[in-house]
Amino acid sequence: MERTKLTLLVGAWILALGLGSVWAGNPPRDGGKDSKGTVEGSKSAAKLPNPVGVLQKVAKSLAKARSYRACLDVQGGFATRADHEVTEVTVRESYEGEIHGTLMSCKQPKAFRTQKKGAAYIEGNWRDLLSDRSMTKMERLFRFPEEIFDRALRNAPKGATWLNPQPRDSGSSGASSPKEEDDEASSSVDEQPDGGPATGRTVVVKKAEKVKNLAEAAVALPRFIRIELPPEEALTALITVQNSNCFGGG
Amino acid sequence: MSSLDKSLTSAYYDIEIDHASQLPVTVKMVLLAATKGETEVDKATKKIVGGKHVAFWFNYKFSDFGKITKPDVPREAQRILARG
Known part of the structure; x- marks a missing residue:
């Protein structure tokens, strides 16, 4: 009796081993197609150019561009989920600027800016951009694209990766x-x-x-490069946002 | 914003590129900061994974490269821009 049990156990074990090896070699349901796709994906991932080099070229092209339009939508506040979607909005602003060389002109609010200075049309007069609260907010939130790329490039060697390489x-x-x-x-x-x-x-x-x-x-x-900023840079960006008074301080 | 935990901040850029022109199309910047005692943080990666936290999304779009005419800056505005 015991001998029969033992024979059955050994038989079942051999069968399980056999099935396991068959599945391992040939995964069920479209296994061939999937694995081919993965191999192709990894091959193409291996061929991807260095994101830092690509980013440098893009920054150079942007600096060379005589003029362009930049639009910004900002949304900020509190989030509670892992996707960081803002559920309690404290700031929602949209800005548009036309960049011509080092000069940015904005129609609404009416202003001219360089990276160092700004003039805004306030109550019928041209004044320093920072003399008005709403202009200060724009100055802090709506950064010059070249500034963004400078920061991105500074941190790219450590934190740049391609997104969705497929x-x-x-x-x-x-x-x-x-x-x-x-x-x-x-x-x-x-x-x-x-x-x-x-x-x-x-x-x-x-x-x-x-x-x-x-x-x-x-x-x-892939079309997207992600650059993770170190905590110190993130903190600097946070302080800039905080200084725009859009945290509900007033 | 006194409840901000400035020791737990993170930020990243997602830059979309047009490979043909080698120019940027969009830039998304996400800025996150923890709030004291309310934010869930992954201990291993030190990343914010939930709970109440501050989040700022900046979405830039770029267009009309080379198509913008030079603006006419009023003299008064020029004077302000020229100040050191």
Whole structure:
């Protein structure tokens, strides 16, 4: 009796081992496709350019740009959730500025600013920007884009990473269909028995694959770089915001 | 804002880039600060994960590169800008 039990136990153990190894080698439900995607993803992640270098180029291009428009929406207050969505709003402001060289002009409130000084049209007169409370708020909250990039660049070597390295939906949707077509083409060649025309067609597929890879590389470039600021920098930014009087101090 | 815990602050930028022009499209800055005794913090990463805390979201959008005409700055405003 005991011998039978033991035989059954050993049998069950062997069966479990066998199934485990089968699943490990070939994960159930679209396993092949998923793992291929992951491998492709990691390959493209490995090819990603250095975010710091990209950021430097962007900052340089921005500095070279003669003029541009910058719009800012600020929302601040208290949050209670992990996504930091503001649930108790203490400040909600929108600003728009036209930047021409080192000068920013704002229509509402009417003001001209440089990184060091500002003049605002207050009660029919041009005055120093900081002589008015609402202007001070704008000065503190609406930073010059170059200033933002300076700070970002300063902290990029330690804290810059690409966000969502997978291709974006909008960009990849156009690229995915030719990819699928190519996959189908190559598989159809593979499935064909060896013959005269097959070699010629295989070459075509290889060329198509090269083109596909180049297109994928361009599409796969993520668009977002995240730069984590060290706590000291975060504190400096917080104090600037606090000095704008938008914390409900008055 | 006396309840602010300035020893627990964090901030990050998310910068969106147009790779073709190598210019920024958007910049999001999120600034967080704990409030004393009310904020949940991950002890390992020292990051704010919940509870009551201060959050500021700055969303910048950039556009019209090279399309802005030079503004005409009034003389009085020029004088203020020129002051050291």
